[in-house]
Amino acid sequence: xxxxxxxxxxxxxxxxxxxxxxxxxxxxxxxxxxxxxxxxxxxxxxxxxxxxxxxxxxxxxxxxxxxxxxxxxxxxxxxxxxxxxxxxxxxxxxxxxxxxxxxxxxxxxxxxxxxxxxxxxxxxxxxxxxxxxxxxxxxxxxxxxxxxxxxxxxxxxxxxxxxxxxxxxxxxxxxxxxxxxxxxxxxxxxxxxxxxxxxxxxxxxxxxxxxxxxxxxxxxxxxxxxxxx
Amino acid sequence: xxxxxxxxxxxxxxxxxxxxxxxxxxxxxxxxxxxxxxxxxxxxxxxxxxxxxxxxxxxxxxxxxxxxxxxxxxxxxxxxxxxxxxxxxxxxxxxxxxxxxxxxxxxxxxxxxxxxxxxxxxxxxxxxxxxxxxxxxxxxxxxxxxxxxxxxxxxxxxxxxxxxxxxxxxxxxxxxxxxxxxxxxxxxxxxxxxxxxxxxxxxxxxxxxxxxxxxxxxxxxxxxxxxxxxxxxxxxxxxxxxxxxxxxxxxxxxxxxxxxxxxxxxxxxxxxxxxxxxxxxxxxxxxxxx
Numbered sequence: 123x124x125x126x127x128x129x130x131x132x133x134x135x136x137x138x139x140x141x142x143x144x145x146x147x148x149x150x151x152x153x154x155x156x157x158x159x160x161x162x163x164x165x166x167x168x169x170x171x172x173x174x175x176x177x178x179x180x181x182x183x184x185x186x187x188x189x190x191x192x193x194x195x196x197x198x199x200x201x202x203x204x205x206x207x208x209x210x211x212x213x214x215x216x217x218x219x220x221x222x223x224x225x226x227x228x229x230x231x232x233x234x235x236x237x238x239x240x241x242x243x244x245x246x247x248x249x250x251x252x253x254x255x256x257x258x259x260x261x262x263x264x265x266x267x268x269x270x271x272x273x274x275x276x277x278x279x280x281x282x283x284x285x286x287x288x289x290x291x292x293x294x295x296x297x298x299x300x301x302x303x304x305x306x307x308x309x310x311x312x313x314x315x316x317x318x319x320x321x322x323x324x325x326x327x328x329x330x331x332x333x334x335x336x337x338x339x340x341x342x343x344x345x346x347x348x349x350x351x
Numbered sequence: 352x353x354x355x356x357x358x359x360x361x362x363x364x365x366x367x368x369x370x371x372x373x374x375x376x377x378x379x380x381x382x383x384x385x386x387x388x389x390x391x392x393x394x395x396x397x398x399x400x401x402x403x404x405x406x407x408x409x410x411x412x413x414x415x416x417x418x419x420x421x422x423x424x425x426x427x428x429x430x431x432x433x434x435x436x437x438x439x440x441x442x443x444x445x446x447x448x449x450x451x452x453x454x455x456x457x458x459x460x461x462x463x464x465x466x467x468x469x470x471x472x473x474x475x476x477x478x479x480x481x482x483x484x485x486x487x488x489x490x491x492x493x494x495x496x497x498x499x500x501x502x503x504x505x506x507x508x509x510x511x512x513x514x515x516x517x518x519x520x521x522x523x524x525x526x527x528x529x530x531x532x533x534x535x536x537x538x539x540x541x542x543x544x545x546x547x548x549x550x551x552x553x554x555x556x557x558x559x560x561x562x563x564x565x566x567x568x569x570x571x572x573x574x575x576x577x578x579x580x581x582x583x584x585x586x587x588x589x590x591x592x593x594x595x596x597x598x599x600x601x602x603x604x605x606x607x608x609x610x611x612x613x614x615x616x617x618x619x620x621x622x623x624x625x626x627x628x629x630x631x632x633x634x635x636x637x638x639x640x641x
């Protein structure tokens with residue numbers, strides 16, 4: 123589904139922040155991406171949600187050569203990627219419902235067509251009673267749940283999560299991770315960037331592969347077999 | 352009336368708070384410029400139309416009975432001519448009234464060797480040239496003044512008024528567009544995080560532009576509604592001042608129904624200009640960022 127070969131990424135005329143990146147993400151797979159702060163995890167995620175296109179190499183997403191696409195063609199690819207940002211990036215003047223419905227609104231769908239789905243989704247993440255609250259009235263964990271709901275509401279094929287448990291306590295972090303893994307079981311490819319070693323240790327056996335970003339280079343650690351249930 | 356607005360952008364974005372007032376002022380000024388220009392153009396049109404039908408025949412001053420006989424002969428020719436609807440000589444009191452602004456109410460006017468003036472009203476499409484040739488042939492020294500100089504001046508005034516009017520409207524529109532571009536950019540800048548988020552979750556530039564367009568259309572409509580209040584008050588004041596029996600010059604300044612339709616163009620177009628300017632500004636800015 124995602125193939126990256128000899129990719130480099132640089133911002134403007136600066137040095138490359140990612141060099142010679144190679145990896146493949148199969149449909150429905152689950153990956154952890156780890157590394158020190160500043161190693162390039164967020165840049166790699168940004169490249170995958172097309173916040174910044176690679177400056178060289180080959181990158182294929184959903185069968186499209188990303189470097190050959192026109193700028194006007196990128197939104198269609200982005201709609202197939204759900205992103206959970208470390209800082210949530212919720213829109214403060216929109217309610218929980220409106221925040222979650224945003225990806226559907228930009229597809230031009232009418233509210234009456236998706237209202238029920240959004241409400242069900244918010245019930246599923248545990249915010250069914252806070253549809254019309256504004257983000258500032260929510261706790262960090264609740265905001266993260268809204269961010270997850272927004273990322274998955276349009277049924278993306280690729281789900282990217284940047285430090286999804288970084289802003290919440292351990293208990294809520296575990297619940298959020300459970301939500302993400304449930305989405306992976308439902309078919310979404312999942313890539314979680316984290317430097318939380320405790321989280322990695324606890325859940326590494328669930329992940330198909332573990333990637334380490336180190337100084338702008340990506341190393342693939344040996345595959346880990348899931349524990350027999 | 353439901354005013355459109357974006358469901359995604361905040362209502363009170365930076366750069367758009369005072370915009371309704373700016374648009375209102377521009378609507379008022381543009382409407383005044385158009386109403387004033389139309390009134391002046393209409394008045395000069397009516398003046399020149401009246402002058403087209405009027406000529407003045409001057410019989411040079413001659414003393415005694417021969418002068419009176421010449422005037423009678425000229426009147427006879429005029430009244431028999433097919434181009435003439437009616438002709439009547441100005442009497443002494445008319446002449447005194449004409450000269451009063453320069454000479455005052457003095458009996459000495461009667462002693463001056465003044466030409467005898469005859470007001471002639473032509474029939475529609477009356478042949479002035481044949482009348483002129485006949486008078487000049489039969490009465491040497493008699494002059495026919497068709498007020499060409501006045502008419503040319505009136506037409507020049509009308510042309511100038513039209514140019515000034517449209518220049519004013521163009522300048523006011525350009526100023527409004529410049530302010531809207533500035534406000535749109537400021538709004539876009541203030542919402543750059545939201546715009547970036549929209550892009551990251553798959554929004555096309557056209558979607559972002561459409562949201563800004565809706566927001567600014569709402570602002571434009573509010574501005575127009577505010578601007579229409581002083582426009583209406585001004586028209587009401589003019590109508591009140593002219594009253595049932597306006598002065599002749601003011602009566603000529605009155606507007607017809609078609610004029611009010613033209614004067615409605617600035618309010619009608621202001622909201623659309625606001626919307627389109629915002630859309631184009633957002634699209635051009637986002638295209639550069641791409």
